[in-house]
Amino acid sequence: DIQMTQSPSSLSASVGDRITITCQASQDISNYLNWYQQKPGKAPELLIYDASNLEAGVPSRFSGSGSGTDFTFTISSLQPEDIATYYCQQYDNLLLTFGGGTKVEIK
C-alpha cells in the first residue's frame, strides 16, 4: 500500500501569512494527488486535483505543486475562513489513501 506522510500535523500562522504543507508518498504516484479542506464539523471539500489544478470556485490563494513522491500545498495569504484541517489524498493504484492531515490555526 502507498503511504502518505503529511507535515506538519498542525501549524499556527497570522492572517496574511503564506503557509505551506507537504505530503510525501512512499512511492512514485506521478501527479495522482488531491488536496481537501475540512472545516470543523463539516464534510471535506476538494480544493486541488491532479496535484496542481484548482477546483472550480476555489479561491486562487490556494495552490498545489509537485509530482512523483513530493507534493506541496500553499495558501498564499491566510484568511480567517481558512481555519480547517487539510488532507492530501493519493489515487495512484485505484486504492485511495489519505495523509494524516494538517490542522491550521490562526495566531
Add this chain to the structure above:
Amino acid sequence: QVQLQESGPGLVKPSETLSLTCTVSGGSISSYYWSWIRQPPGKGLEWIGYMYYSGSTNYNPSLKSRVTISVDTSKNQFSLKVRSVTAADTAVYYCARGSRSTSRAWGQGTLVTVSS
C-alpha cells in the same frame, strides 16, 4: 446541484452489521462513482470503497472482507454494509460522488457508534 444524505442507525452492537444508505437528490445515480469514506472521532479520513453505477466495485483491502457497497438505481440510493463490527468501526461515515480518484460532492456525514 446534487445533494447526498446519509441515513441509518447511529448505534450498532459489536459483531453485528452496520448498514447505511445514501440518498442522492438533484442528480441521477446512473453515472459517476459513488464512494464511502469514514473518519473515527478526532482522527483522519479512511477510504472504504466505491461503486460505479453499473455495479463494479473497489474496496480498501483492509476492509474488503467485511464490506459491501451496492446501488439501487430505482431509488437513487446506494448503500454500505460493514459486517462483524467492533469499536474500531466507530466513525463518522460519509458518502460521496465523483470519479474513481476524486470525490467532489459529499454528504454531511453520519456518526455510527459501535457499543453494546
